[in-house]
Amino acid sequence: MTRTTTTATPTAQYMLPGIRVREYRTTAPLDWHAPDGETIELFVRELVDPASDTADRPLLTYLQGGPGGANPRPLGRDGWIDEALSDYRVVLVDQRGTGQSTPVDAAIVAERGDAGGEYLACFRADSIVRDLEHVRTSLYDGRRWATLAQSFGGWITMTYLSFAPEGLTASYICGGVPGMPPRASEVYRRTFDRVEAKTAEFYRRFPDDEAAVARIADRLAAGDVRLPDGDLLTVRRWQSLGIDFGMKPGFERLHWLVEKAFVRPGELSTGFLQDVMALSSSAGNPLFWTLQESIYGDEQSGATAWAAQAERERRPRFDEARRPLLFTGEMAFPWMFDEVRLLRGFRTAVDQLAAKTDWSPLYDAAALQSNEVPVAAVVYFDDMYVDSGLQLQTLAGVGNSQYWVTNEYEHDGIGSGRTLTRLRELVRDRGGERA
Secondary structure, three states, X not given: OOOOOOOOOOOEEEEEOOEEEEEEEEEEEOOOOOOOOOEEEEEEEEEEOHHXXXXXXXXXXXXXXXXXXXXXXXXXXXXXXXXXXXXXXXXXXXXXXXXXXXXXXXXXXXXXXXXXXXXXXXXXXXXXXXXXXXHHHHHOOOOOEEEEEEOHHHHHHHHHHHHOHHHEEEEEEEOOOOOOOOOHHHHHHHHHHHHHHHHHHHHHHOOHXXXXXXXXXXXXXXXXXXXXXXXXXXXXXXXXXXXXHHOOOHHHHHHHHHHOOEEEOOEEOHHHXXXXXXXXXXXXXXXXXXXXXXXXXXXXXXXXXXXHHHHHHOOHHHOOOOOOOOOOOOOOOOOHHHHOHHHHHHHHHHHHHHHOOOOOOOOOHHHXXXXXXXXXXXXXXXXXXXXXXXXXXXXXXOOOEEEEEEOOOOOOHHHOHHHHHHHHHHHHOOOOOOO
C-alpha cells in the first residue's frame, strides 16, 4: 500500500527507539477572522512504527493538556504512544504559542501594550481547532483523523465537535470535559473544596509534614527569602505548589521537597529554593497561568473577573496566616503576574482578559447534542482539576458519547497505555470509528 503521510517535504526526519519521526512546518493566520493579516508558524511532528512506514494507517492527532502545554517529546515507545503506534500514524501539532509553533512569552506580549489582551485571545480553543483543520486539509489531503485529548485537550475536542466534526473519525478524552455553559466561578467553587480535601489527605499521609510546612510558611512570612532568580518567595507562592496533588505521586514529591527545606533552623536550603523556583517559575509554560481562566470565557458567561481570587477571598481557611496551611491548586491569581518575574510582562494583558465579555463562542450546544462522531471519555472521579460532576453533566448533552468513571487514577491516567485501550474498546463495541 502507499504511504498516507503528507506529501509535503519534511524539515527533518530521524529515528527514536521504535519510532520513525518526520517534522513539518506550515503557516496560519494569527487571527482566523483576519486571514490576510499577521501569521504564525505551526510545527507538526509525525510518529509512525518503522515496520509500518509504508502502510495505509489511519491518523490520530494528540490534543495536549494545558492551556499552553507543548506536545510530548517522546524518549521512547511507551504508554499511550506505544498503544497508538500499533494502529495509527500519530500526528503531534504543537498548539499555537507552544513548543516550536511561534512560541509566546511575556516580553512578546508586553511589547504589544494595550493590544496584548486581544493578542492572547487568539490562543484559545477556537483558534487551535482552525489550526488543526488547516494542518489536516493542507498536509494530510483532508483525511479525517481521530483525536486523543488530555485535560485541556478535551476543551479543544468539544470545540472541534461543535464547529468541525467533519474532520473527525472519533474522539477520545482523558479527564478533560468542560462544564457548559463554561463558568470559571462554578469551576473554582467546586475545585477549592477538592484541593482542601487533598491537603488534608497529604497531612494524614505524612503527619509530621503539617508542622514542617508551617515552619516553612512562618519563615517565608518573616520575609526576604529569595529564589535563585531573585524573586521573593512568598507564602502564597509556596501554597501554589499544591497543584501537584492532582497527579500521582504528587504527595510523595511534595513530601521529599519539604524534607530538605531547612539546612539549619531558620535557613532554607539552596536545593529547596532551587526546586521551588523550578516548580513555580513558569519557565517551561508561561501560557499556563496566563490563559488559565480565559479558557472559560464565553459569550454566555460574561467576564471571568479573576474568579479563582474571588473564590479564595470567600474562604478564609486559605489565608496565608492560617495553620495548618492549606495549599492551592490549578488556580491563577493576580499576584502571580507581579511576583513571578517570567509572568510580569503579561500583567496588563491578563487584566484585559479578566474583564473581557465579547468572547468568541467555543461551543455549540445544538451541534453537540446531535453529534454523530463517536466520543469516549474517561472521567476521573477524584479529579482535583476538572470536576467529575461537571464532566458528566456535559457528556449527557453530547450525542454518541459514552464514558468510563474511575478513581484508579488522578488526572494522569493517560500515562497508562491501558487507558487509551479501554476508550478504544468503548468505541469499537458500538460500531467503531467513522471511515
